[in-house]
Amino acid sequence: MCRHCTPYNASKKVTPMAQQLPQPSTAQLARSEQLMSVIHTLIHQAHGWLPFDAYMNAALYTPRLGYYASETSPFSALAADGDFITAPLLSPEFGACIAEQALEVFERVGVAQILEVGAGTGRLAADILTHLHNRGVQVNYAILELSGTLRAQQQATLADAGVHLSHQVRWLDALPEDYEGFIIGNEVLDAMPVELIGVQAGQWFERGVTADAQGLEYVDRPTDKRLTMPKEWLTALEDSGATYVSETHCQQLAFIESLGACLKKGVVLMLDYGFPAHEFYHPQRNTGTLMCHIQHVAHDDALYCPGVQDITAHVNFSALKSPRNLTAIGYVNQANFLINCGLLELLTQLPEEHMRVAANRAHKLISEAEMGELFKAMAWAKGLAFEEDDTLQGFTRGNRLLSL
Numbered sequence: 001m002c003r004h005c006t007p008y009n010a011s012k013k014v015t016p017m018a019q020q021l022p023q024p025s026t027a028q029l030a031r032s033e034q035l036m037s038v039i040h041t042l043i044h045q046a047h048g049w050l051p052f053d054a055y056m057n058a059a060l061y062t063p064r065l066g067y068y069a070s071e072t073s074p075f076s077a078l079a080a081d082g083d084f085i086t087a088p089l090l091s092p093e094f095g096a097c098i099a100e101q102a103l104e105v106f107e108r109v110g111v112a113q114i115l116e117v118g119a120g121t122g123r124l125a126a127d128i129l130t131h132l133h134n135r136g137v138q139v140n141y142a143i144l145e146l147s148g149t150l151r152a153q154q155q156a157t158l159a160d161a162g163v164h165l166s167h168q169v170r171w172l173d174a175l176p177e178d179y180e181g182f183i184i185g186n187e188v189l190d191a192m193p194v195e196l197i198g199v200q201a202g203q204w205f206e207r208g209v210t211a212d213a214q215g216l217e218y219v220d221r222p223t224d225k226r227l228t229m230p231k232e233w234l235t236a237l238e239d240s241g242a243t244y245v246s247e248t249h250c251q252q253l254a255f256i257e258s259l260g261a262c263l264k265k266g267v268v269l270m271l272d273y274g275f276p277a278h279e280f281y282h283p284q285r286n287t288g289t290l291m292c293h294i295q296h297v298a299h300d301d302a303l304y305c306p307g308v309q310d311i312t313a314h315v316n317f318s319a320l321k322s323p324r325n326l327t328a329i330g331y332v333n334q335a336n337f338l339i340n341c342g343l344l345e346l347l348t349q350l351p352e353e354h355m356r357v358a359a360n361r362a363h364k365l366i367s368e369a370e371m372g373e374l375f376k377a378m379a380w381a382k383g384l385a386f387e388e389d390d391t392l393q394g395f396t397r398g399n400r401l402l403s404l
Contacts, residue, residue: 021294021297021299021301021304022294022295022297024294024305024308028072028305028307028308029305029308031065031070031307031308032305032306032307032308034065035058035059035062035065035066035306035307036216036306038058038062038065039055039058039059039209039211039216039306040211042054042055042058043209043210043211048210049208049209049210049219049221050208050209050210051195051206051208052193052194052195052196052206052207052208052209052218052302053193053194053195053196053251054193055208055209055302055306056193056194056302056311057193058306059302059306059307059311060191060193060310060311062307065307066307067307067308067309067310067311068147068150068191069146069147069149070149070307071149072149085296086120086123086186086187087186087187087271087334087365087371087375088120088121088123088124088127088186089121089123090361090364090365091358091361091362091364091365092127092130093338093343093346093347093358093361093362093365094124094127094338094365095123095124095125095126095127095128095130095131096127096128096131096346097337097338097341097342097343097346097394098124098128098184098269098341099127099128099129099131099132099135100131100341100342100346100393101182101269101341101392101393101394102114102128102132102139102182102184103132103135103137104392104393105181105182105266105267105392106137106139106181106182108267108384109180109181109182109265109266109267109384110180111180111181112137112138112139112140112181113139113140113141113142113179113180113181113182113266114128114139114140114141114142114181114182114183114184115142115143115144115172115176115179115181115182115183115184116141116142116143116144116183116184116185117143117144117183117184117185117188117259118144118145118185118186118187118188118191119143119144119145119150119154120150120154120186120187121150121153121154121157122143122153122154122155122156122157122158123157124186125141125143125154125157125158125163125169126157126158126160126161126163128141129141129158129161129163129166129167129169130161130163132167133163133166133167138166138167138168139167139168140167140168140170140181141167141168141169141170142169142170142171142172142176143169143170143171143172144171144172144173144174144175145171145172146173151171154171155171175258175259175261175262176262177262178262178264179262179263179264179266180263180264180265180266180383181266182266182267182269183259183263183266183267183268183269184268184269184270185269185270185271185272186270186271186272187271187272187273188255188270188272189252189255189256189270189272189274189315189320190272190273190274190312190313190314190315191310191311191312192249192251192252192255193251194247194248194249194251194252194290194313195225195247195248195250196245196246196247196288196290197223197225197226197227197245197246197247197248198220198243198244198245198246199237199238199242199243199244200241200242200243200244201241201243202238202239202241203222204222204223204224204225204226205220205221205222205223206220206221206223206225207219207220207245208220208221209303215303216303216306217303218303225248227246227248227281228248228277228281228316228318228319229277229281230277230278230281233281233283236283237283242286243286244283244286245286245287245288246280246281246285246287246288246289247288247289247290247313247314247316249313249315249316249319249320252315252316252319252320253319253320253323256268256270256320256323256326256380257323257324257325257326259326260323260324260325260326260380260382261324261325263325263326263382263383264382264383265382265383265384266381266382266383266384267329267379267380267381267382267384267392268326268379268380268381268382269377269378269379269394270320270377270378270379271334271337271375271376271377271378272315272375272376273314273315273371273374273375273376274289274314274315274316274317274374274376275314275315275316275317276316276317276318276400276403276404277316277318277319277404278318280314280316280318281316287300288313289313289314290302290311290312290313291311291312291313291314292304292309292310292311292312293309293310293312294308294309294310315376317331317376317378317404318404320378321401321404323380325382326380326381326382327380327381327382327386328378328379328380328401328404329379329380329381329386329391329392329395329401330377330378330379330391330392330394330395330399330401331376331377331378331379331395331399331400331401331403331404332376332377332394332395332397332398332399332400333372333373333375333376333377333398333400334365334366334371334372334373334374334375334376334377335365335366335367335368335372335373335398336394336395336397336398337377337394337395338362338365338366338394339366339397340393340394340395340396340397340398341393341394343362343365343366347359347362377394377395379391379392379394379395
C-alpha cells in the first residue's frame with residue numbers, strides 16, 4: 001500500500017485511493033515488487049529522499065521493470081487489459097494527415113526522410129508509410145526505440161501492414177548526427193519525468209518520495225526553486241497562504257534541444273496534450289496536471305504499484321517556445337492541425353461503407369470535448385527559411401504561436 005503525506009510541515013495520512021483502483025495481475029504485482037526494491041535502493045542512495053522526477057524516471061524506465069521498459073507492451077487498442085488509447089489507435093487518418101504534412105517538409109528539405117521518436121505500437125508509422133506509398137512516395141523511415149518489447153511490436157505491426165516492402169525502415173539506438181528530414185513524436189513529451197514544486201503558507205517546497213516498511217510516501221522539502229508562472233501570480237500565492245503544487249518541464253525542453261542538436265536541416269513536430277503557461281500555471285489549477293492511467297482508469301496516485309501504471313504530466317508548450325538550435329514555427333490545437341492537413345478531404349475519399357465508422361473515430365480526434373482542443377501540435381525548424389507569415393500546412397489556420 002502506498003501512502004502519501006501533506007506538505008512538509010504537516011502530518012502524514014493514508015490515502016484510500018489504492019482501494020478504488022483496478023487490481024494488477026499477479027505477474028504485474030511481482031514485477032512491481034521487484035521495481036520497489038530498486039526504488040528503495042535509489043532512495044537509500046539519495047539519503048532517504050528521492051526527488052519526484054527521479055522516482056518517475058525509475059517507475060517508467062528502469063530496464064525490464066519500468067512501465068515502458070518491461071516485457072509487456074503498455075499500449076492497447078480498446079483492449080480490456082490495456083491502460084490507454086492513443087490517436088493512431090483510434091484512426092488511420094491521423095497518420096495520413098501527418099503524412100500529408102511530411103510531403104511538404106520533404107519538398108522544403110529536399111529529402112524524403114522521417115525519424116519517429118517513441119513509436120509506440122508502430123501503428124502511426126504504418127499509417128504514415130501506407131499513405132505515402134499510396135501517394136507514390138518512397139521514404140527512408142527511422143524509429144528511435146530503446147525498448148526491446150516495443151521494437152518487436154513495431155516490427156510486427158509494420159510487417160502486418162506490408163509497408164516494409166515499399167520503404168526503407170530501420171531502428172536506431174541513439175539520435176543520429178546531422179540529420180536532414182522530418183522528426184516526429186506523438187505523446188512523447190508527457191511521459192518525461194517532471195519535478196513537483198509547490199508553495200504553502202508562503203514557503204516553497206519540492207516534493208520527493210521516501211520509503212519505510214509500509215511502502216512509499218510523499219515528503220516535501222524546502223527549496224529555492226520556483227515555477228515559471230507570471231510574477232504577480234507567484235506573489236499572490238505567497239501572500240495568500242494557499243497550497244499550490246505543479247510541475248516543471250526541464251527534461252521536456254532538454255529533449256527538444258537534443259533533437260535540435262542532431263538536426264542539420266528539417267522540421268520537428270510534436271503532438272501532445274497540454275497548455276500554454278498562462279493556462280498551465282493558472283492559480284485555480286492548484287494541484288498540477290500529474291495523471292496516471294491503469295486499465296483505462298485515470299487517477300492521480302503516482303505511488304500506486306510502480307511499473308504497472310503510466311505516469312504523465314501535461315506539456316507546458318510555452319516552456320518549449322525557444323529551444324537552442326531550433327525556431328518555433330507553429331502551435332495549434334490538434335483539431336486545426338488535422339483539418340489543415342486535409343482530414344475532411346481524406347474522409348470523403350473513403351468507400352461509403354467505411355465512411356460512418358471512420359467519421360465517428362475521426363470526430364474523437366477533432367472534437368473539443370474529446371482530443372481536439374486538449375491536444376496540441378507544435379513545430380520547430382532548423383536550416384530552413386520561413387518568412388514572417390510563412391509556416392507549414394498544418395499551422396496555416398489557428399496558429400497560436402504568438403500566444404505562448
